[in-house]
Amino acid sequence: MAQLQRDDIVSLWTQGVQAVKDKSSCAAVITAKELSIVWGSDSRYWKWVSKTYPISCEALEVAKLITVCWLQIDGEYDTSNLKKGVKYGVYFVVELSDNLCMNGPVTLKLTRPNRTTEEHKEDLETKPKNTLVGLKVGEFINSACGCENTVKFSMNGCDGTTWKTGLTVIGAVIAPVW
Template sequence: MATNNNFFESLPEGFIANAMSRTSPRDVCRLSLVCSLFRSAAEWDAVWEKFLPPDYRKILAGGGGSKKEVYMRLCDYPVMIDGGNKSFWLHKPSGKKCYMLAARELSIIWGDTPRYWRWISVPDSRFAEVAELLSVCWLEVHGRINTSLLSTDTRYAAYLVYKSAPHTYGFEHHPAEVTVGLSGVEGQVKTVFLDPEACRRQRHEYEQTLPGRRRMGMFNHLRRLASRSNATPPENGPTRRQDGWLEIELGEFYNGKGQEGDLDMSMMDVRGGNWKGGLIIQGIEIRPKAS
């Protein structure tokens, strides 16, 4: 180990910094643990400026500090843009761009009809207003962002960020349809349960139909055999975020080089007769898909 450290210490610090700038923020942090030379090179502005978006000065309105400090600030503290209807930050491990569209930035069917929706402020939202569903039978929410705003060569996922009010109803038994795709191109449609308990119940019922499950009684055994041919995988369900809100994945999208257009994201439950209410929507978040 001492021999390796001596070799590293003999390299020019600028050479090390240049090599680090061609990796990723996560790699730079790991390499800084190799030796004191790497730790010093990992602080160079030239390294961290490579991970910052070209317009970072405009986004931060002249925020000072080293480039590493600016980078960390953009990762840890989302910046409000577009009149407060979008927030922007960087994905800390990769430096990829992330956005959240506020509920006001979304197209919500009947969103401005006080009978069906109301706009309120809640203390744990990053936006001034959120949309609270009062009562509808036709639920339809759409979001759109131009792919030129996103990082290239990156697989993104879009998430509806929401919470349930104490009086939420109508989501216990009916899943919603969600999709993500380029405008004008039909995206993959999947179904999700917005109600966490409904998702757990559906997953449990599906598991009971799998081969090898012991079921007591002839009736249950025959019912299992009959359902096997129609069994489907469990529906996707929401997860709880660190900020206390729920999120449900709407779909994925790979943003390749030269692939420009509008990315459409939607969530719908339009079956007649299924009235629902109590959902509080903060917005739609677009961030790199965890590998």
């Protein structure tokens, strides 16, 4: 899948933040605190830090991985807050440090509101370091049907045998795909 450049991530995040402020329904931002991070509340594995990025005028509270062998990050969003009939992309926004160690790809999975899924693997070791990286989880069309209104997405690196480090989770963005 195509990797987003830093400027694209800044643009998507800004669009999502503006949509929230304007109470429009064209995009959404999910902060790291709104995601479910396995072991995220255990300071032996994750550290919550305040950091200022070009995507926000204010400092964001982000999750900095110390070390885990079970990497699992889950998110969900109520699509009734988004425009109907629009095609959206879901992206994890992360920063990878020079000491990144994943020992294999992570699995990115999207479960659409109609319960169909999309899944692929990404090798984070090949991504740029010390800059924002947008990992595209997948796409969905926000249909007007009366079905389930939740989109779910995850990042999983659960081989359970190797310790992982060097990942900072900023959050996730859901934005129109043109």
